[in-house]
Amino acid sequence: MAQSGLSHGAPAVLARAHHGSVSKEQRAIIEDDLKRGRLPCVVATSSLELGIDMGAVDLVIQIESPPSVASALQRVGRAGHQVGETSRGVLFPKHRGDLIPTAVAVEQMRTGGIEALRIPTNPLDVLAQQIVAATALDEWPVDDLYALTRRTASFAGLPRSAFDACLDLLAGRYPSEEFAELRPRIVWDRVAGTVTGRPGAQRLAVTSGGTIPDRGxxxxxxxxxxxxxxxxxxxxxxxxxxxxxxxxxxxxxxxxxxxxxxxxxxxxxAPGQPGRLPFWTGDTLGRPAELGAAIGAFTRELSAMTPKDATARALAAGLDTWAAENLVTLLTEQREATNAVPHDRQLVVERFRDELGDWRLVVHSPYGTPVHAPWALAINARLRERYGMDAQARVDRQRPRCVHGRPVRRVHH
Structure with missing residues (x-):
């Protein structure tokens, strides 16, 4: 039987994944294919958010509300990255609770409402790393090293006592026996006034630098x-x-x-007894407080309007008709359920029983993890101090929550 002469090759690759778990070599290949137009689409985490100059990208699609306005601008800015082009992006909220953060992020992007940049003051962990790196190669006079450190913005106000204490720690002069397991990293000659790195300091500086937490x-x-x-x-x-x-x-x-x-x-x-389920969490900065305040103000503005006006306001913020109506319905249902809508000037404390009959206490707030995490710890400590119970505090971007065994009145502030 004769063959038809037609052959079908492998289907073209439409998209590839790009994230931190992909090897460096594979990420380079994916980036090059995208840059040269051989790859129509890349599905990426924040690994492509910064430092990628690709003029071939036409559109960025953001799934879920962005973590911050600055992050959203960086991500959408990957599209149209050439002279005279306009960056284009489309944001898709994942659920109804994601509608307001997405709309507010877009409004803040359009008006330039980027979160303030805060430079850490006197971060001693960074100082320790820099001292080890500097002394790993050369011997340094202590006074010269201190003067060099003070030339940076973060350490311009560094007191000499803190600098000397950092040298003490690195040289093995620990404040208590609890640190005895730590190995000294430098040699501080107090007579000559010099510091030098110990053997292995150079390798340590190369392999252990950075401030990203190592989750244990x-x-x-x-x-x-x-x-x-x-x-x-x-x-x-x-x-x-x-x-x-x-x-x-x-x-x-x-x-x-x-x-x-x-x-x-x-x-x-402890057989036969109920226990809480363990959790494993990754590190995230959470929603910045500035963005949380803007989300709260937007929520307060919509909740004070009639449904018709609120829908028009949501449309003006960039939502389509379906999303705008969905958002207004969400606020209406929230008000019916708790008699109040949480916003930047009003928090809602709600209690209810879960599926197992345990009491849950939820503090509804727009301010995000940097605010909610300390709140959760404080609430936990106060419940332990006043009622002798260990509440199981949980935090998400929207609210801190506690699980406890004592009824608490429903309260609105």
């Missing part, structure tokens, strides 16, 4: 076990929020915390 995992072990006895791992944030005696579920069993050390959690079995 605590090993969970059976108390009293001499060998083995490993149960699993817990995120350090959950361990920080846990206390001796707390119950949690890992695998299919419940465990009681007997002790917490610097790197592990010792537990004993």
């Amino acid at each position: 995992l605590f090993g969970v072990f059976l108390v009293g076990a001499t060998t083995g006895g490993r149960v699993g791992e817990l995120d350090e944030e959950m361990v920080y929020e846990s206390r001796v005696g707390d119950l949690f579920t890992l695998g299919t069993s419940t465990w009681r915390i007997e002790d917490i050390t610097h790197d592990r959690v010792l537990v004993s079995p």
Whole structure:
């Protein structure tokens, strides 16, 4: 049987993924294919947000509200990145609660409402890294190194006492025995007034620089076990929020915390008792307070309008008809459910029972994680101090929440 002579090659690649877990070599190939027009689309995380100059990109599609106005501008700015072109972007909220943050972010982008840049003052962890890096190659007079440090904006007001204390720590002069496990990184000759790096300082400076937190995992072990006895791992944030005696579920069993050390959690079995589920979280800055205040002001403005005027205002903010009507419906349902809408001048504290019958207390607020996280810790501490209970505080961009076993009145502020 003769062949027709037609052949079909492999289907063209329409899109590829670009994120931090992709190898550096593969990311370079993807970026080059996109830059040269060989790849129509790239689905990326914030890995393509900064430092990518690609004139071939026509449109940026943002799924979910952006984390900040500055981030949104950076992402949309990847499109039309050449002289005379206009950057174009489309934002798609993922759910109704995402409509207001998306609309406000777009309005702030159009008006230049970028969050204020805050330069950390005297970050001693950065100072320690820079001292190790500088002394790894050369011997430095202490006075010269201090003068050089003071020339940077972050350390312009650095007191000499803090600088010397940082040198003390790096040289092995620790304030207590708790730091005895740390190895000295520099040699400080106080007679000659010089500092030099110890062996290995150069490699340490290259491999351990930066200020991105390294999220630790605590090993969970059976108390009293001499060998083995490993149960699993817990995120350090959950361990920080846990206390001796707390119950949690890992695998299919419940465990009681007997002790917490610097790197592990010792537990004993607690069969048949309910325990909270563990959580593992990544690091995120959360919504900036400035954006949260703008979201609260927009919410307050819409909630004071008639449905018709509110819909028109939402349309003017950039939402389409369906999204605008959906947003107005959401605010109406919120008011019917709690008699109040949270905004920049009014917080709503709500309590209800969850599926298991436990009380949940939710503080509705627009201000974001940098504000909500301290609130959650403070609420936790106050409940423990006043009622002797350990509430399980959780924080998201919209609100801090607590789970507790004591009824609390529904309150509106």
